[in-house]
Amino acid sequence: MLSRRPATDEYGSFCAGYIARVPDGEWMARLEAQPGEFRTALAGVAAQRAAMPTTPGKWSLLDVLSHLSDTERVLSFRLMWFARGDASELPGFDQDAWVAVLQGQPRTLDQLLNEFATVRAGTLALLRTVPQAAADRRGLANGSPITVRALAWVIAGHAQHHLDALRDMAL
Numbered sequence: 302m303l304s305r306r307p308a309t310d311e312y313g314s315f316c317a318g319y320i321a322r323v324p325d326g327e328w329m330a331r332l333e334a335q336p337g338e339f340r341t342a343l344a345g346v347a348a349q350r351a352a353m354p355t356t357p358g359k360w361s362l363l364d365v366l367s368h369l370s371d372t373e374r375v376l377s378f379r380l381m382w383f384a385r386g387d388a389s390e391l392p393g394f395d396q397d398a399w400v401a402v403l404q405g406q407p408r409t410l411d412q413l414l415n416e417f418a419t420v421r422a423g424t425l426a427l428l429r430t431v432p433q434a435a436a437d438r439r440g441l442a443n444g445s446p447i448t449v450r451a452l453a454w455v456i457a458g459h460a461q462h463h464l465d466a467l468r469d470m471a472l
Contacts (some may be wrong), residue, residue, distance in 0.1 A: 313445035328446030366413035383440035393443030
């Protein structure tokens with residue numbers, strides 16, 4: 302069952318922090334609520350502030366939102382790949398290189414919030430097609446074994462990680 306918290310042998314140690322951010326019994330609720338919570342957390346942020354690095358050498362708020370959508374696309378693809386029974390290994394990706402490609406592109410906070418909501422709607426639609434029997438299927442992504450269930454929780458936890466960080470900032 303996807304809604305059961307993944308056991309620690311279902312994912313690499315680097316995923317533990319993401320999974321820990323999702324309270325028991327709230328996996329799907331987190332997925333459904335996060336787009337609105339990002340919108341609320343970023344309401345009233347000026348365009349100039351959104352485009353500036355959060356601290357020297359770090360990403361801007363726009364970069365974080367781009368990263369969030371890109372990462373969710375990758376994680377959702379991995380989830381679908383393994384849920385559909387394909388055991389082929391999937392590669393990793395360099396998040397910093399991907400963000401760098403988009404830096405300087407004309408994008409607004411509202412556009413990126415809408416993009417994230419659209420990506421999340423796609424993730425939710427995908428999750429509704431995953432049979433419960435597929436939850437325990439394992440695959441290898443970025444050199445690390447992971448189950449379909451763990452990927453679903455990592456998607457929620459990764460977004461929660463960035464949402465919590467935004468809430469901790471003085472915007």
